Amino acid sequence: MELPFFKKALLPVFNGFVDYHSHILPGVDDGVRSFEDSKKILEEYTRLGVRKVYLTPHVMEDVPNTVEELKKRFEELKAYLEGVTVPELVLASENMLDGLFSERLEKGELLPLDGEHVLVETSYYNPPYNMEELIFKLKSAGYIPLLAHPERYRYMEKSDYEHWKNSGVHFQMNLSSLVGFYGDSARKNAEMLLKENMYDFIGTDLHRYRVLEMYEGAKLSKRIFSYLEKLIYFVR
Ligand SMILES: [Fe+2]
Known part of the structure; x- marks a missing residue:
């Protein structure tokens, strides 16, 4: 057991933080619903010292947001926030590795994180049958696949993490996993991947x-x- 005075509060990590994963763009997925709620969260981010936020709405067969629709909503959010002090905002996306992803990749209709990384996810229970092929195609198109919250996938073991890292996939930690919001197994995996230096990015994956x-x-x-x-120091 760890004694309380050997523990540190989490909040100071937000000072200067860049959030590479969030569902704060309102009304486009299962994240934040209204412009008002987006504003409330972003004002709190400013108070905590967050420097930059990537808005990464879901794109998947069940939530088939298009690049054009997301860009339009992003402009509406920026207009709504005019005059409000918020962190720098960047529009990107979180892409489920499914049939729609394959289509969008072929058409070149993706919203990468920073020009080169494309944030991707899979179901928590099973990998897609063609995961190797999708990752290969994404790399062939000149992108670096960035796997969201690898610590949360029930089907992944240490050998899978090693396999994907060796295949050139980058990993993004979900901060909420590390503080135990998704249970013990996700927290333990996150601690292991963190200690093994396997993470390349970090985000909150904040939905509300x-x-x-x-x-x-x-x-x-x-x-x-x-x-x-x-x-955090390495990625910001
Ligand atoms: Fe997410």
Whole structure:
């Protein structure tokens, strides 16, 4: 058992933080619903010292957002926020590795994170039957696949993590996994991947304001906190 004075509060990590994964663009997926809620979250981000936020709405067969629709909603959000102090905002997307992804990739209709990384995810329970092929096609198109929350996939084991890292896939940690919001198994995987230096990016994957309230009371062991600080320093 770790004694309380060996723990550190999570919140200070947000000072200067770049959030590479969020569902704050309103009304386009299962994330934030209204412009008002987006504003409330982004104002709180400013208060915490967050520097930059990537808005990464879901794109999948069940949520077939187009690049054009997302860009339009992004412009509407920016207009709504005029005069409000918020972190720098960048539009990207989180892409389910499914049939729609294959189509969009072929048409060149993707919203990469930073010009080269494309944020991708799979179901939590099973990989797509053609995951190798999709990753290969994405790389062949000149992108680096960035796998969202690898620690949360029930079907992945250490050998899978090693396989994908060796295939040139980058990993993005979900901060909420590390503080235990998704249970023990995701937290333990996150700690292991963090210690093994396998993460390349980090994000909150925030879907609603409540998550920020949960972060407020969150604490990490000093050891995990120092690994986390190193990752955050590396990516920002
Ligand atoms: Fe997400």
